[in-house]
Amino acid sequence: MGKFDAVIIGAGAAGMFCAAMAGQAGSRVLLIDNGKKPGRKILMSGGGRCNFTNLYIEPAAYLSQNPHFCKSALARYTQWDFIDMVSKHGIAWHEKTLGQLFCDDSAQQIVDMLVAECEKGQVITRLRSEVLGIERDENGYAIQLNGDTVQAAKLVIATGGLSMPGLGATPFGYKIAEQFGLKVLPTRAGLVPFTLHKPLLEQLQVLSGVSVPSVITAENGVSFRESLLFTHRGLSGPAVLQLSSYWQPGEFVSVNLLPDTDLDELLNEQRNAHPNQSLKNTLGMVLPKRLVECLQQLGQIPDVTLKQLNTRQQSELTDTLQNWRVQPNGTEGYRTAEVTLGGVDTKELSSRTMEARNVPGLYFIGEVMDVSGWLGGYNFQWAWSSAWACAQDLAGE
Ligand code: FAD
Structure with a gap:
């Protein structure tokens, strides 16, 4: 049985970024996804050029039952921090309109950047993996995969929302939240x-x-x-x-x-x-x-x-x-929606770390929770900011 400091389920925007940041801070991280490649939504995003953030990120551009929840994470890891990382990777970008930043070339560059950052953090990635069950005991979490079971002190759910089932979206995150007694607010299609x-x-x-x-x-x-x-x-x-x-x-x-x-x-x-x-x-x-x-x-x-x-x-x-x-x-519903509104109730989570208040070591990041942004790079920024806040805590910083 493999042992990890943290297992992150979902190798999308939030999961990859969190894995990279926690790995680079010294955590031994396993990143799991059900798809055959990571970051599938990133590749489709922004018409293939990924609108990766917005110059005018502000809490008012997010919908949530608790409009204050997103403030801390957005302030601690900002659009400028992400732009800095993109620029360090030599990815050329431009503002299209209303502060929306796109890659000049291709969304693949953002996925490649995240993969490189994960490699730098020595993250182990397992694709095409189904999670069959999760149990919690005094050592943390036992995650049963098709094939074997892995053990982790901390578990991060980054499985996104329900939009675009063709790109691997599942209600997995909501089910895990419910398994551990966390409230999930009703979901519906947004940006549709x-x-x-x-x-x-x-x-x-x-x-x-x-x-x-x-x-x-x-x-x-x-x-x-x-x-x-x-x-x-x-x-x-x-x-x-x-x-x-x-x-x-x-x-x-x-x-x-x-x-x-x-x-x-x-x-x-x-x-x-x-x-x-x-x-x-x-x-x-x-x-x-x-x-x-x-x-x-x-x-x-x-x-x-x-x-x-x-x-x-x-x-x-x-x-x-x-x-x-x-x-x-x-x-048109989830088939074409860019986001899912609703999800894991933010009342259940710490806005500083994304950890469940009553379930030590269990975290939710990205779109799976009840925070959804406007069109224009706001949703990816939430993925980066919430992932970063979580990664700091995983690494004990
Ligand atoms: P995701 O990126 O959806 O990642 C979730 C991951 O979890 C996926 O890789 C999935 O395969 C995996 N997963 C799901 N269930 C399981 C399971 N049971 N077991 C294992 N793995 C699982 N936002 C912007 O800001 N700018 C844009 O340009 C933009 N364009 C978009 C275009 C499209 C077509 C769509 C659908 C969305 C777009 N969005 C955009 C929204 C943005 O993609 C999401 O908000 C963002 O990807 C959410 O990140 P996440 O990591 O929470 O979830």
């Missing part, structure tokens, strides 16, 4: 496209692929200003993904398709200059033509010239374009 009810979906089919800058607002008042993308299933794009984490089934969302335009001013100016110009052509100056045509066919944009447009029509038009109320049918 909306689906639409049939009549509306069919009406908007022709818009599939059209993207517009927008401000989209949830019923609780949270709003995001980013682009919205019409898809053949419903609505997507960064604005929608962000908002989906704040949306509850049955609620409406309100969309401003012209966040940068004073519509009344535009219409009044154009009417003075070109009274015979069609409303459709005027709106085509500020909106994609396909969108204007579709809305006209649906009767949402009257087929009139500017001088024919009456006050009531103008105010209805402003409402349609700047306060379009949509009731999503649902979301």
Whole structure:
């Protein structure tokens, strides 16, 4: 039976980073994953370029029942610390938009960096491994694997959430939490496209692929200003993904398709200059033509010239374009979600070490717990920061 100071289950972002940091601090670490390669989500992330952190990391960008929980770890291992590591490995990166940092080249570089850091920490990695059972006794944890049983003083669960089952996601972490009596908050898909009810979906089919800058607002008042993308299933794009984490089934969302335009001013100016110009052509100056045509066919944009447009029509038009109320049918679910909301209740964990308060030596890091970030590198930063906090404790620092 192999004996380790720490066994870490899940060789994703949090698990690999924690293993590397604890190993380099002197712990004898075993890292286990059910997949045939480590960091599978990292490889898929950011369109293959991995949006590995964000310049503007702040606790307000995280959803959790306890909004204060993430503060300590984010402050102790920051985006600047991770950027420093990426740069030391000679990985070139750039800011795409809104502080989002991507590799210039490939997400593989981040996985290679983590593998190299694990090697530096003499971490032993076992891939394609199923954990069949875990028991705790006075020596720590006995982890039964397919083949043998390993013993560790400390056990770290880094098995992530439920999103993208095709990439190895399992409810393993939640089951272990429950086995040891920790509360798990209900989970649901986050950062996920909306689906639409049939009549509306069919009406908007022709818009599939059209993207517009927008401000989209949830019923609780949270709003995001980013682009919205019409898809053949419903609505997507960064604005929608962000908002989906704040949306509850049955609620409406309100969309401003012209966040940068004073519509009344535009219409009044154009009417003075070109009274015979069609409303459709005027709106085509500020909106994609396909969108204007579709809305006209649906009767949402009257087929009139500017001088024919009456006050009531103008105010209805402003409402349609700047306060379009949509009731999503649902979301695309875990199949395409970037994160899982909910998970191991942070009340059960120390925000300084990620250790379970009532189960000595048992830790949860990364997405498995009830901390989820916005789109844009926030989730990886949580993986790095929570992993680092845990690694310090594993190594007794
Ligand atoms: P994961 O990275 O999911 O790692 C969990 C690991 O545990 C996996 O390797 C899995 O195989 C393993 N595992 C699961 N169950 C078991 C088991 N029973 N036994 C053994 N091993 C198990 N976030 C960003 O910040 N920026 C991005 O650009 C970004 N892009 C994304 C793109 C996609 C397509 C997806 C799905 C997510 C993206 N995210 C992004 C979110 C980010 O990937 C996750 O928040 C992050 O990977 C969470 O890290 P983690 O280590 O907690 O979990």
